[in-house]
Amino acid sequence: MVLADQLPVLIVITPLIGAFLAPLIYRRHEKASGYLVLLSLLLSVVMAVFLLIKVRRDGPYFYQMGNWPPPWGIEYVADPLRVFMLLVVVAISLWIFLFAIEDLQHELRRTVIGWYYALYLLLVASMAAITMTNDLFNLFVFMEICAITSCAIITVKEDRECLEAGFKYLILSAMGTGCFLLGVALLYMVTGQLNFGFLQQELTAAVINYPLNVFTAAALFIVAFGTKAALFPLHVWLPDAHASAPSPSSAMLSGLVIKIYAFSLFVIFYRVFPRSLLDSLPLSEIVLWLAAFGVMFGSVYAMLQTDLKKMLAYSSIGQIAFIFMGIGLDQRLALVGGLYHIAVHAITKAMLFMAAGAIIYATGVRRISDMNGIGRVMPLVLVAFTVGSASMIGIPGTGGLISKWYLALGALEIGRSLFVLVILLSSLLNAIYYMPIVINAFMSQDDFACQVKEVPKVLQSALVIGMIFVVITGIFSRPLTLLLEEAVTVFF
């Protein structure tokens, strides 16, 4: 079918069209605009599922923008890995939007909600494009769009902290893209290519002739994506930005946006750089150690926080480091673990932010110490929070355990048992800061002091869907891990 061949670009275009229409419709019909956004996201999900089926059946294929063959045209790739990531992106965006549609009424001024819808869809479109593009410059363009929109969904809530955090994010993110572009220029200098596939061929020779260029580019890429994905020690922007944003934005940023950059680094490591480069340079080693420090740092700092959303934000720094650890370990199983953790953490952290959002929605409480006894007045929200915490800790039956299992197995396979200890230690630390919240929420003898509004049904159903996701990733993980295992085998 002709339409089926156009799927990669349709998935990017559908939310883009929605992004243009949503604010226009919003002026007249607020409800209809929300449904339009839902519809365009739903369409994207359906298309992503079709794409997955197609790729599973016919194998990976390349889509050439406007029928220009590379190296002139821009190329999109649909292979199992990219489609997996794509599916994660669109499905979770759809799910978060369910939450957003209700929560935004409360957090934002009425007039800006239409614009928020547009930004949201633009963000989804740019993330979808980033996952599929096979061209470095196209990647750069969509990274900038992604940066602006994700910054905009922070600052759309115009209070002081959001503005300041948004600006900090924008500047550091600009530094990240600057470094990225410089790296691209260095690679282009020695190869004359921007397409991933051609680059990989050319680089095999270029590494020998121009080693410095390639090494510098690699280092710049680590800095660029490390900044954007909040890899320790380049994470400084994250806690403020994710904590102050409106809750749906926090869920989106912590759940998906930082993962996209980690995924891009992974793609560049394995799709752009030839294997010989990875073997000869300690690139993975650097990423690995940064990740190990990040895991510990994020967990320790999360323990010190008094604000719930800030705690969740610091916890993201620790968790994103798991994904980098998968990349850094440079081993098949660990890579599967890291990639699986993208999905798991996206679901879990988004759900935790939603739960935090629901708490703020209903009570206005943000401080952890004020939440004693809250579980008795809003049980469903706190049960969702508990399930999310369990997945963060890695309790059996939740997705967190599966990704940690793969990571640990990969680390053991290459004899790096030190990193298994890091993983376990971080689980312990996670337990230490997540559990008291849950315990005090349900078991504390103090009665919850604040006035409580009822949480709307839509928010509740979003949380229930999240819990189902978490359990599914924990118990029926096999199809997904099988897909990932097959997908990463080509890299080794």
Add this chain to the structure above:
Amino acid sequence: MAEKTVVAIQIIIVLAPIIMTPVIMYSCRISDQLRNGLSVATAAVTFILSLTLYPFIKDGGIVQLSLFEILPNLEISIRLDLLSFSLAALSSFVWLLATLYSLHYMAREHAGGRYYPVLIFTLGSCQGIFFAGDLFSLFVFFELMSIIAYILVIHEQTEEALKAGYKYLVMTIIGGLALFFGIIIIFELGGTVSLGVGPIIQERSTLGLIAFICFLIGFGMKAGMFPLHVWLPDAHPVAPSPASALLSGIMLKTGAYGLVRVVFFVYSYQLLQTSNWNDILAALAVITILLGSAVALTQTDIKRRLAYSSISQLGYVLLGLSILNNNAITGAIFHIFSHAFMKSALFLAAGAIIWKTGKRNIADFKGLGRQMPVTMGCFALAALAMIGIPPLNGFLSKWTLALGALDAEAPGFVLVLLISSLLNALYYLPIIIPAFFELPDSLQADHHGDEHDLPPVKIEEATPLMLSAIVILALCTIFFGLTPNNIAFSLSRLTAVYLLGGGGF
């Protein structure tokens, strides 16, 4: 019995309580009666179903079946052999009694709507541990049980309970992580964690040792092994008494059970012997026994004393396990039975006393034997069994353990057993003797020195239902102790032969 039926029964045993949990939770809204009825019915069905497995076991049947794959080579699988059967039957039996006992005990407590579902859920996950066919499923159910049991521990929701519960939870997580590490290493070394393929680790290696220590930490923590016992004396006493009985009587055993599985099914026990890794276990067991008994002496709270006593008793099981010969293993497994009966009886009796009189301090127990003769009688019986007075079951297990120690030419262990029994006597007798032969402080002032003219004391027993649970458990201590020709002992002996014979893979 066909294998399919057996598997179906096993799955029902595990799933029925778990599925009933939300039903029970919901039934609270309709009526408390319905909730209680459902809880008892679930526990009873579980017990009866586990008994129906006996004919299959008697014919030497073994089931090992994987249900579905979670990760490559990592399935959720079920297994039924002598060991699983023994523990499953034992635990569902005690659970049934404790549930019956709870009906009246908990009537006075708050939040029954939370207590019963959790109680039944832990029953399901506990059975899941015993029926797990591989380390991973075992780990899953183990964690599930441990974490859910937290709600039982903090049921009272006092400051003290919350603190104890937090300690419990942190230790559980540490233990869980250690287990996770151990399982991953085994998976890495052997490529499988199934219990049905024979000893996975046959050769000595550093990683193997690390994994062994991890298992010791993970399961030993649950079993209250020194130095990981710290949570136990806080957590067990603060729970409601029937829950303490289960925590001490059954849930501790899951740790011991896990260690048995590790020693015989994950490692070949010959390897443990040749590389002397079992000495680690032996040393820790000896310390656990002595330390538990010694500290129990200093406790004045009845439930705390019982909790410390549990630590020392579990030490016997671990000691038996570390000796690794026929008699010792028989003793260890039989002691799992004995201790379940004795300690549950003790906790339930203590619960009845607290429930009726509110007394927790041992010094207040004077004259209690005349006030609550049946309860105190059962308490005394179980305590005597604990000390190891023949013909009670505690004697039989200690005797067999001692025989095992002598077979292994380690008379030192016999000495440890003797010292510990002496200590047991030292801390149990001061409860029993004043209870029967002294007057309460309030009466002593009037009647001092007048032993023959005791004033009539009003008999104030707990309800018959509660009493019956206590009495049944106490009678078990006699029934399974009179002669070695009882079902529990022969099961233990068969299991020991089965384990040492290579597990019949």
Add this chain to the structure above:
Amino acid sequence: MTELLNILLLVFLIICAIGVAYIRDLLSAVILFSAFGLIMAIIWQQLSAPDVAMVEAALGTGVAALLMIAAISKTKRVE
């Protein structure tokens, strides 16, 4: 000769960039930045990329500088 001119322009570029960092008056900094952009446009013209040079002169220098001046007029002029 063009070589020398190019080198001179490049040196100017660096001077402008450093100047932007040191001048405390923001308006002057923006003007210096415009100069930077225009020099850049000339250099690109020298490098046979007239299209890029035009866009840089119009957008990168013109529009950006206008926006900056607008922003400064709404905030503070001195650092």
Add this chain to the structure above:
Amino acid sequence: MEILGGLIHNYYYFVAIILFVIGTHTMLTHANMIKKVIAMNIMDTSVFLLFVAIGYVQGGRPPIIGSDPEALYINPLPGALILTGIVVAVSVTAYALSLIVKIHRAYGTVDYDEICELRGDE
């Protein structure tokens, strides 16, 4: 000496890198937000310079198809890319400046250090 020779030969690259470092440094160290934005532009433009310099062919003509098909043209691809890049950079600038105006409205200052102090007092 060899490196120095290389630098002199490739002075466009060299200058681009210097400008990039100056831009990044100014952007990250200066507290004034508008200064940060200007520096961000310098940083971006320096990378564009690098791109244009890469595309340049000694003696090449602009990529405008003329009458002479044999003529030597420069590589047109970097130029095309940079057009996109400039547009993106300007839009980021515009967005950042609008943020600055809002921040000024909220805090009464555009100096990062002062904002930190203000927030520290809260």
